[in-house]
Every structure is written in C-alpha cells, then in structure tokens.
Amino acid sequence: MATQAASDPTPLPLALADVQMAAERIGGSIVRTPTLHSKTLSDLTGATVYLKFENLQFTAAYKERGALNTLLQLDDAARAKGVIAASAGNHAQGLAYHGNRLGIPVTIVMPKPTPTVKVTQTEGHGASVILEGETFDEAYAHARQLEASNGYTFVHPFDDPRIMAGQGTVALEMLADAPDIDTLIVPIGGGGLVSGMATVAKAADRAIEVVGVEAELFPSMYNRVKGTDLAIGGDTLAEGIAVKEPGTITAQVIEALVDDIVLVSERKLEESVSLLLQIEKTVVEGAGAAGLAALLSNQERFAGRTIGIVLCGGNIDTRLLANVLLRDLARSGRLARLRIRLQDRPGALFHVSRIFHEQGVNIIEVYHQRVFTSLPAKGLITDIECETRDGAHLDRLMAALRAAGYSVSMVELD
Structure with missing residues (x-):
C-alpha cells in the first residue's frame, strides 16, 4: 500500500486539483x-x-x-432527464436533497426490505423512490436498467472520480483548520471518502499518514x-x-x-458511538464512529500522534442507539442484571x-422465576436489574450479597 513512486508514469484517476x-x-x-480538538479523547x-x-x-x-x-x-440535457442511484443510505439522501435544490429529478432504487424511515426521509428530500429486489445487488441492477431505458445519469455512491473529489474536500477543511494533523483515520466502505482524503493528504508539503478503517465483518477493501x-x-x-464489493477506481x-x-x-x-455521545454530546452512526474505534483499538500505535478523525455520519435509528447505550452501560458495570438464588418463603x-x-x-426491574428452573420446587430464581455508579460499586454489592449467604451471578452480555 502507498507504493506508487513519484516517477510512476501511470496517472491516478484523481489529483489534488x-x-x-x-x-x-x-x-x-x-x-x-467544524474540526475541533477533543481534550477528553x-x-x-x-x-x-x-x-x-x-x-x-x-x-x-x-x-x-x-x-x-x-x-x-x-x-x-443530463440535468433535464435526471439522475438515478441505488442506495438505501446517506448517498440517497445527499443526492435527493441537492438534486431537489438544483431542480434535477432524482430517482433512487432501494431494496424492498429497506426500513420505512429511510424511504420516507429520501422522499422527503424530493426524490422518487422505487423499491425493487430483495438485495442491494438486485436494486442496483434495476437502477442500471432504468438508466439505460430512460436516459438517466447513474450516480455511483463511491466509484466515480467526481464523487471521490467531492469527498476529498473533507480533508482540505480538516488540514486548514488543524494544520498539525499528522495522521488521518478514515472509514472505508466503497472507498470514496478515503480516496479523496488521501489524495489531499499525500499532496501536502509534509508527511501525513492515512489509515483506513473497516468493520471486521466487512473487510472487503482489506x-x-x-491479498487476504x-x-x-x-x-x-x-x-x-x-460493502461487499469495493470500488475498482477507489482501490487504485x-x-x-493509503x-x-x-x-x-x-x-x-458500540463503545465509540457511546463515548462520542457521552463526551462530545454528538450522535454518530456506526460508520461515523469507526475512526475512533480504530484509535481505541490501536492506542499504542497512535500514541503521541496528532490524529484527525472524520465523524462521517449521524443517521442512526433511535431504538438502535438506545440499545447501544444500554449495552455500554452494562459492560461498564453501571447497569447489571444479577441472578440470585432464594428460598421461596x-x-x-x-x-x-x-x-x-x-x-x-437502585433496583430497576425484578423477575421471579419459579417454574422454568432446575431448582427444587421450593427454590426460586430472581433476576434483579439494577443501576450502580461503576464496576467497583457493582463488585461491592455482589460481595455484600455473598457475605449474607446468597448465591449470586451476573447475567453477562455477549
């Protein structure tokens, strides 16, 4: 990676200009x-x-x-006929919003299982939404068919130099606002954002390391x-x-x-989404937290560096966000479910x-279990969901319960 020599005659599809x-x-x-320094992080x-x-x-x-x-x-002519894209995410909303603002018709093809809220949001920005296929690949194929039959311009979410150049403006702003940054940590899906940002970083008059981040479950560009x-x-x-199939232009x-x-x-x-809400009071989606997750996972590698992290998006379902925050409370010991064996008396x-x-x-919930248990008929299992100050406080509670003669265990998260 980052192996192209300055004398390599093969031009890249994107330049700083x-x-x-x-x-x-x-x-x-x-x-x-804004690009802001986080003292706490x-x-x-x-x-x-x-x-x-x-x-x-x-x-x-x-x-x-x-x-x-x-x-x-x-x-x-292209503006008059309109544009089309296959997307159930942020690309759809960005294209819909600016297409509507510019008077350019926008059609978005989404898979049929797309959550209603995403359909509604995209339509709310003025786009026509077509639900087609059970998967993204099927929606993508249908969009390309409509492109051919209706004369639309297809706007790819990442594998297009125009897209990559637009995303690269993030780095121009970051490096102007925080010129001491020597390392950029950038999420990778299809690769449009990191391609644009790396183009800017490597054209700088000083060394700037660019590190991409993918979720372990989707290591497509990795x-x-x-070669793995x-x-x-x-x-x-x-x-x-x-993203299962990364871009070919972005990969180059x-x-x-990078x-x-x-x-x-x-x-x-999950930890990073929760930290950003608690520390920075800002809501990010999972992809938006990937840069911080990489920093937290590799602290020794990045220690002493001046890091720039892009919080690339904030579109997260509120119920999912609630689950993430509650799970983080549980892992930190501030929320726990204790299973206690009692005598039924x-x-x-x-x-x-x-x-x-x-x-x-503080006790939040109590769950009695008399029937579905391997205990004798007079035995009783009680699960108590409780709220503590921190892990040490929880440890003191469990020690006190055991000192009183109770058998107690913690119901663990995966």
Missing part, C-alpha cells in the same frame, strides 16, 4: 463543518485528537459533498489490498461501510496512497432488597 475545484463548486452549498488515548463533525451536514453525512460535485458537472480472504457478511453496527487510489487499513470489532464500534425478597438499599444501588 480535482479536489480543489470541487471545493470551489460546492463551497456555498454545503456546511463547512486525547487524554483517554494518549494522542492529540481532532474530530471533523460531518454529522452536522444537513442530511447528517459527508455524502452530500460528492453528490453535489457530480450534479454540478452535468450538462443541461482483502483486496492485502477473510469472510464478508453479518449484522454490523457500521452499516454505512458494510487506496493501493497507491498507508494501512485496520479492522474494528462490533464491541469497539415470605420476606425473602425483602431481605435481598435491603442489601441493595444498604449498598446504595
């Missing part, structure tokens, strides 16, 4: 999101951490940049550039970068300019709850 021209085109129509990781808040774009994602840059380069054959697929929190840039790609676990993605629960009171622990 392309990104700079994209910045001029889109400058007045997208949000110039810096103290936590041992690096100097800057965050780029792309979740503050109007559609809550950086995808607007590439979509707008592409739309603004269409000729009058496999391609490293890791399994691809599964339910990832980072659905915005859950990544192989030449220094490394790292993989992050689902647990680190009057006052048994009272005596247990008194210990919770003495330890200053």
Whole structure:
C-alpha cells in the first residue's frame, strides 16, 4: 500500500486539483463543518485528537459533498432527464436533497426490505423512490436498467472520480483548520471518502499518514489490498461501510496512497458511538464512529500522534442507539442484571432488597422465576436489574450479597 513512486508514469484517476475545484463548486452549498480538538479523547488515548463533525451536514453525512460535485458537472440535457442511484443510505439522501435544490429529478432504487424511515426521509428530500429486489445487488441492477431505458445519469455512491473529489474536500477543511494533523483515520466502505482524503493528504508539503478503517465483518477493501480472504457478511453496527464489493477506481487510489487499513470489532464500534455521545454530546452512526474505534483499538500505535478523525455520519435509528447505550452501560458495570438464588418463603425478597438499599444501588426491574428452573420446587430464581455508579460499586454489592449467604451471578452480555 502507498507504493506508487513519484516517477510512476501511470496517472491516478484523481489529483489534488480535482479536489480543489470541487471545493470551489460546492463551497456555498454545503456546511463547512467544524474540526475541533477533543481534550477528553486525547487524554483517554494518549494522542492529540481532532474530530471533523460531518454529522452536522444537513442530511447528517459527508455524502452530500460528492453528490453535489457530480450534479454540478452535468450538462443541461443530463440535468433535464435526471439522475438515478441505488442506495438505501446517506448517498440517497445527499443526492435527493441537492438534486431537489438544483431542480434535477432524482430517482433512487432501494431494496424492498429497506426500513420505512429511510424511504420516507429520501422522499422527503424530493426524490422518487422505487423499491425493487430483495438485495442491494438486485436494486442496483434495476437502477442500471432504468438508466439505460430512460436516459438517466447513474450516480455511483463511491466509484466515480467526481464523487471521490467531492469527498476529498473533507480533508482540505480538516488540514486548514488543524494544520498539525499528522495522521488521518478514515472509514472505508466503497472507498470514496478515503480516496479523496488521501489524495489531499499525500499532496501536502509534509508527511501525513492515512489509515483506513473497516468493520471486521466487512473487510472487503482489506482483502483486496492485502491479498487476504477473510469472510464478508453479518449484522454490523457500521452499516454505512458494510460493502461487499469495493470500488475498482477507489482501490487504485487506496493501493497507491493509503498507508494501512485496520479492522474494528462490533464491541469497539458500540463503545465509540457511546463515548462520542457521552463526551462530545454528538450522535454518530456506526460508520461515523469507526475512526475512533480504530484509535481505541490501536492506542499504542497512535500514541503521541496528532490524529484527525472524520465523524462521517449521524443517521442512526433511535431504538438502535438506545440499545447501544444500554449495552455500554452494562459492560461498564453501571447497569447489571444479577441472578440470585432464594428460598421461596415470605420476606425473602425483602431481605435481598435491603442489601441493595444498604449498598446504595437502585433496583430497576425484578423477575421471579419459579417454574422454568432446575431448582427444587421450593427454590426460586430472581433476576434483579439494577443501576450502580461503576464496576467497583457493582463488585461491592455482589460481595455484600455473598457475605449474607446468597448465591449470586451476573447475567453477562455477549
């Protein structure tokens, strides 16, 4: 990776000038999101951490940049006929929003299982949505058919130099606002964002390392550039970068300019979403937290560096966000479910709850289990969901219960 020599005669499909021209085109129509230093995350990781808040774009994602840059380069005939894309995510909303603003008809093809909220949001930005196929591949194939039959212009979500150039404007802004950044950590799905940002970083007058990040469940670009054959697929929190087939144009840039790609676990993605909400008071989707997840997973590698992380999107389902936050509370010991064996007699629960009171622990829920248990008929299993201050507080509670003669265990998360 990052092996193309300066004397290599093969030109890359993207240059710094392309990104700079994209910045001029889109400058007045997208949000110039802030790049801010995070003292708390810096103290936590041992690096100097800057965050780029792309979740503050109007559609809550950086995808607007590439979509707008592409739309603004269409000729009058193409504008009149309209554009089409296959997407159930941020690309659809960015294209729909700016197409509507520019008076360009936008058609989005989504798989039939796409959540209603995504369909509604995209239609709310003025696009016509067609539900076709059970998978993204089927929706994509239908979009290409409509492109051919109706004369639409197909706008690819990542494998297009115009898209890549638009996304690269993120790096122009970051490096202007935080010129000391020496390392960029960038999420990779199809590779449009990291391609554009690496193009800017490697044209700088100083050394800037570019590290891409993929979810462990979707190491598609990782496999391609490293020659591995890791399994691809599964339910990832980072659905915005859950791409099975990375771009061919983006791969060419990544192989030449990106220094490394790292993989992050689902647990680190969940932890990062929760940390950003707690520390920075900002909501990010799983893909938007991937950069921080990579930093948290590789603290020794990045210690002492000045890191730039892109919070690339904030579109996360509220119920999913609630689950992520509750799971993080459980893993940190602030929320727990304890399984306690009692004798089925009057006052048994009272005596247990008194210990919770003495330890200053709040009881949230109590679940009695008399029937579905291997205990004798007079045995009783009680699960008590409780709220503590931290892991140490939980340990003191469990020690007090055992000292009182109770058999107690914690119901663990996976």
